[in-house]
Amino acid sequence: MAAAGAFGLMEAFGVFTGGLGIFSFVQHNFIDYRPQGAGYRFAVGLDGAGPWGNGLSNAGGNLPDIRAFNELGDLLGTTINDKSYCASGRTDCDSEVDFVHQQPTYTLFTANNDAICLAYATVTFPEGSKYGWTGNWAKHCGAPWYYSDIYVPNNKGADKVLCAWMDGNGDQPITGIQVHWPDYDAGFKGNGNSADFYCHHPSALTFHRDHDPWRVHVRRSKRDMFASDPSTETKRVAEAPKDDAKSTEGKHTEGLTERMARDTRLIKSKATSHLATELCASPDSVGPSFVSYHERKFCHMAPKHIYSFCEDVKKGDCWDDAKHEIVHKSEDGPVKRAAVPAVAFNQTLLWGQ
Template identity: 35%
Template sequence: MAETIGLIADMFGIVSGFTDLLQASDSSSSSSSSTNPNTATFRIGVGANLDGHTGLGGDLPDARNFGVEGSFLGIVADPDSVRVHVRVIMLPACLQAFYTLFSANDDAICLAYAFMTMAGQEAGQSYGLDGTFGSYCGASWYLSEVVVPGTNYMPKCMWIDENCSQPATGFQVNWVDMSSQNMKANGTAAQNMCNTPSFKVYTDKDPKSITYWSNGDDPSSRTSTKRSLADKFSEILVISDHAEHRAEELCNSTTSAGPGFVNPEQKWFCDMTNKILHPVCGNTPTGDNSTLLTHSGSPTCFDVDSKQLRGAGVKKRSTPSNVQDWRKSL
């Protein structure tokens, strides 16, 4: 537990709060599962709690587990869907899973964090990472409303999708490498762990093999009609006034993916269908980008009340039917 908190502190400046996250579970979990030394568990968090109106939730990934030398231990397949912040997946054996390969299922999901609590000799020891890791390593990402308890930190979430509507179909993690102690000993920064056995994003359909550390330190390998994301998000709009939720960051990133987003406080709207940034109507935007897109000499702007783009030559769209309001004042 302490090592997990230490890792997040080293990477993102967070000094506390993940203890509560690791202890959280939904109603499908047994209260005794976290204390059973013969049961390992995953805790998976999605990017938003959408109360059943799913946008960032989706089908939980399959979890293939491997030993320290890449031996296949077992799989938790098709573990259901998730519509809440935290879902617990119990492993049916006490074998130590040093590596886990998460592979996406039918409905794309945006993962804000994943933690593992060990069984057996290391019972209770927890390791984890959050979705910001994926954004460093080439996975598509979006903003998240998950707040680390005791902090103001909101990690990004990373997309994985079986149908390849996003580049990433899965990712592997070496849990022990995710400890702050190992990272310090190796002098390893998060960005330098990309595409290594420590953390690797996969783009092939239904990945089943991992890359693992061998004794010689050379990576080795072991095996073990649907909506597009554009359709999925076409009727969703996210509104936030959090300072770390910046429309400019979404629009300026080549790997971001998700619903249209507006921050009325910062006075910017990101049209995620084409990655074009628009000011909020009637306001002077803040931030680095102050260039207004123009049509026939008139600035195009986003009307927060009508949830429509305004301006000469702008074609009216259908009003979003699912508005997710993440503002602090609500």
């Protein structure tokens, strides 16, 4: 089990472009040990844009609801977080599931109304074991993702972790995330040293796409949690009361991608691992338009189109980083507004300082 000492490291499997790697979580990444329940800590890469171009329902994104299960898939406890908010960049967003005395090896995070992009989630079991999960898995497994300005030490030299989007308000792909914590411990052998294991084994990781998910995938047989791969089944837990605030029945809803296309925030990053070209090229990336100072390029996220800085081109459409505009540059020097829909930003976030 992953039991970190007071000042020790907890190592967790993560995924990078080159395959599996190891993230090293330290004590401040976890909620304090509490024997009467399970403690969860979230780091938020970004909160979402409000519907129809408006602001969020409240400041920040909703923390997900938490359902904790034991190794057999029995429900141990639930915490509803529809009134708990956490803003972009926070790494100390805590939640607890009380009266949990067994090991909650499975957790189902269920999205609430305001979208949130999780950079990482950690858990502290009642007996003190600790585990961690990072949002990098979203990009690798084809779920909505974005960059974050949150750093977790690792053995691959990568810069910041990615974040995984969740949203329960509208037609957004990912409404919940299931994690089997021991499968992310650096001592786990059942993944065959392959990152793809997690994308194809729903008991280890599931990005739920159904409305307000409440089921969990479990492995059929009792086993040592570090054994080789067994088969899985879906465990049907007691259905929670319907949350009318989450219901989209009879409503005309708007998806997260459409909302983000009208996001008036602009992200500018100096991090070398943050690439505007990568963000624009990915069919699964979702979030505000993005400037990479390492590449000197701008990704206009609504059409997923790349523009170079105007200083780097002789002619054509380009990005004026001082004016925050897409402009057209001619060979003889004059610059005018480009023949593309105007972009307007009322908030700029600078990352990687």
